Amino acid sequence: MPLVPSVLARYRTGAHRRLPAKEIWAMARRRDVQNLLRRGNIWYWRPRLPVSLSQSDLNRKLSFSLRQSDHHRARFMARRLNTMLAEMRLRRDLRATRQDGLKALFKAEIDRMNDMMDDLVTTAKATGSMQNQDIWKPI
DSSP states (O other): OOOOOHHHHHHTTTTGGSHHHHHHHTTTOOOSTTEEEETTEEEEEOOOTTTOEEEEESSOOOOOOOOOOOHHHHHHHHHHHHHHOOOOHHHHGGTTOHHHHHHHHHHHHHHHHHHHHHHHHHHHHHHHHOSSTTTOOOO
């Protein structure tokens, strides 16, 4: 439920305490995939590096453009990247990896996933299995 100006005005004046619960909860919407955020029309993956993988406290955030405007494709990519990051956190031999190496690794994985998705869409269109539907939406 999108916010309407009258709801915002009531919220600013403190009258939101008298709103029905359905309207209050419609204001905050949480995404179901961690580290995924949208800037404009493009989705970004912005993880916080664990202490074991970061060299300093200053640069613990990475930011990568997924180059996707479709939320379903971006969720797919973010889940895969989150899995990679979780696996790296558990492996002791990767703890000495520098932050530049992690950036190159994640960038290469994003490029690989974008190529894979383009190939899947091209193949689906060529074989006729994609008929006015998006293959990334859940069934």
